[in-house]
Amino acid sequence: MQDTGKRIEAVEELRKVLSEDRVTMNETMLEQHSSDESYHTPYLPDVVVFPDNADEVSDVMEVAARLDMPVVPYGYGSSLEASVIPHQGGITIDFANMNNILKVREDDFLVTVQPGVTRSQLDKELKKYGLFFTVDPGADATLGGMAATNASGTTSVKYGIMRDQVRDMEVVLADGSTIHTGSMAAKSSSGYNLNGLFVGSEGTLGCFTELTLKVTGIPEHIMAARAEFTSVDDAVEAVIAIMQAGISIARVELVDEEAIRQMNLYSDTSYQEVPTLFLELHGNEAGLQHDTQFMEELVVDMNCRQVEFETDTAGRNKLWEARHHAAYAFIHNHPGRQQMVTDVCVPISELAGAIKDARGAIQASGLSGGIVGHVGDGNYHILLMLNPSDPYEMEKADQVNEQIVNYALERGGTCTGEHGVGTGKQKYQQREHGGALQVMRKIKRALDPDDLLNPGKIIE
Amino acid sequence: MQDTGKRIEAVEELRKVLSEDRVTMNETMLEQHSSDESYHTPYLPDVVVFPDNADEVSDVMEVAARLDMPVVPYGYGSSLEASVIPHQGGITIDFANMNNILKVREDDFLVTVQPGVTRSQLDKELKKYGLFFTVDPGADATLGGMAATNASGTTSVKYGIMRDQVRDMEVVLADGSTIHTGSMAAKSSSGYNLNGLFVGSEGTLGCFTELTLKVTGIPEHIMAARAEFTSVDDAVEAVIAIMQAGISIARVELVDEEAIRQMNLYSDTSYQEVPTLFLELHGNEAGLQHDTQFMEELVVDMNCRQVEFETDTAGRNKLWEARHHAAYAFIHNHPGRQQMVTDVCVPISELAGAIKDARGAIQASGLSGGIVGHVGDGNYHILLMLNPSDPYEMEKADQVNEQIVNYALERGGTCTGEHGVGTGKQKYQQREHGGALQVMRKIKRALDPDDLLNPGKIIE
Known part of the structure; x- marks a missing residue:
């Protein structure tokens, strides 16, 4: 936390640029913004603000710069490595109010969103267009937060990570100025790759106020499978063989025997407690049929004990629910x-x-x-x-x-x-x-010389 | 060009760190390194050096820093926007001697190469493993050069651009020190994304001395097609429809009527002189058959006049040869x-x-x-x-x-x-x-404060 005089001055200054109700020192609110979803020690921010737009974020940054106060951008708080914890107090910017899906450009496979939009909110909207957002980290994080940590998850083996989806971001820099990091073009060799640099910068180089993201057509057919092995070695060898065969897997998750045991205790499943692969393939029906057969041959070659396919939505959902609940199963059982x-x-x-x-x-x-x-x-x-x-x-x-x-x-x-x-x-x-x-230190120093933006994260 | 005294001093210093025959002021050699494949005005370097390894590149950089002489990294010279032209003279580093394929890690779909390896050289080696390098810019450029300009080409619609393939680079910085920009992991959220920043930096941030690149399994089946349209609008609409249908095209090239006319004059073809799409699909046989039928329906819906499929290698090669020779056709006919x-x-x-x-x-x-x-x-x-x-x-x-x-x-x-x-x-x-x-200017200044690395490129 900062000293009291500075804290009061900050609140006064912030209330000049945001309406009073969007600048809070309420204890419950400070506590809510003191931790993430991990075991890391919580720290309270001095004040939490809820800007409505990029101009207000810029105003907040200017106040922070004037008072030399740290700024921590905050999405949903689902970070696991303390990225959103304000170790030095200061101003936490919560993007909850900036949660609009601004534009779907279906012909361009692009969507422009504000940083507070969550993954499930986006997918609900995209479904109307036959599109989906490919990055699935499990948690229902905000897109701004996912860009900040360069999130990925189960589907990145086919569709890539968060960085691969970001075409452009509007970013408020340490001095309060606003830039765009890219364009709406599918590719570019113009200038340095700021998209890639800002994605994964965890709020240490700027605050994201708008994101233009690549989206993808919902696949014609989806096939899921669960393959049981005797050893982790065999399971991994099977995955290498599948990938070398050019079979385009969309998800391939390894779950070890202990995690399967916890799943069985928690979920309505009675899986064999052995190293298991959860797989998913996306494509057209004829292609999938071919790939599925080929895949079965390959896993059997790698001593797969049993493989079960799920072609209907209900079976598939049950399978992925069990996988996604692995973490909760452990928590519930302990x-x-x-x-x-x-x-x-x-x-x-x-x-x-x-x-x-x-x-x-x-x-x-x-x-x-x-x-x-x-x-x-x-x-x-x-x-x-x-x-x-x-x-x-x-x-x-x-x-x-x-x-x-x-x-x-x-x-x-x-x-x-x-x-x-x-x-x-x-x-x-x-x-x-x-x-x-x-x-990396030189870049941080060049873009944030006073170390205002999420200080102490990534780089000491 | 630099002044004569400095020039002579540079050559003396460089000959202390490289053997004499690899430091040249030979006029023909200087001329060869004065231009690229474009219309841009040539400029002579003061001296051309041919290092054998990263340590020697580092030594060259140290000499350059000491004498305040510009350094321009040079691959094959196939740049089209003067990226390799030494407008201020100085030292051109030609990577011709650093052309070894260091390691193929087939299980990891990775290859490590020196920057002077060419695309065709790499593909010849990868073929032995059933693998290929996906980026095809047409020219037989070096991998170092392709990384420097973030090259792409006909296949990037499916496989991505050069930046998407780079997992790690060894880079010699302006001060002569050497760093690695990434790792061999398929993805990372550790630190700032230096891979992405250095790819596309055109030699202005460092000299690449080693690249670890993602490679891909050669597809089971390939199908190529040529589709003739009455208007460019219809052709583009057809491509949007194909992409929205989730058909995974590996190449889709539009060639306008004038370019087709030049091709016919130059090549052994007699294509209708109308806006034409050259397409290629990669996948398994059953899946491709399905996609091909679907694609034909879609292009016919978009007023395609005629579509011709090429399933055998000879027909496909002829088709892509004609497309790749479009530029040469113009040159030959003028x-x-x-x-x-x-x-x-x-x-x-x-x-x-x-x-x-x-x-x-x-x-x-x-x-x-x-x-x-x-x-x-x-x-x-x-x-x-x-x-x-x-x-x-x-x-x-x-x-x-x-x-x-x-x-x-x-x-x-x-x-x-x-x-x-x-x-x-x-x-x-x-x-x-x-x-x-x-x-971008701040990043350049932070990493190359004396503006030694390819000065005057990208940023003035």
């Missing part, structure tokens, strides 16, 4: 404990080894934990149940995190595939990026 | 004249209007010209034949360029879809990027 979700990404050839090592780390920690992975990307998570106020358990959990990150970095991987750095992955930045971290 | 190839990209809904406007501009100029376009991306080129030493013709050509760029920018497009900025598109940067250009 009352009173909180979840640490790790997130590393390795080259797929290293994935089986990484998961074996991770399973060893969980066992050594004595904590309850399962492994789920977007295996087509080599990205996997450990869901670890712990009591954050127990220093012994926290230490054990940190050791697990450290071990899997080191394993990934030693094999050409990254310390976070999709959750972002926040403060949770900060200590690995030097190890991962080496001299490149200095380049 | 002896003594040179070609200006423009390059803009618009949202696809604006493409038919843009092409109509462009045709008007060509006619008004009195110059001979045709239009070809990567229509699925909204990217198109005018091939304009002119005499660069005739100021009247150059003025007319500039007017055409100006008109089509303005048309694109007014409709949310970009001044270059794939050729890059160099100096040719510099005057449009402010108009296109507005305040964002200042952000």
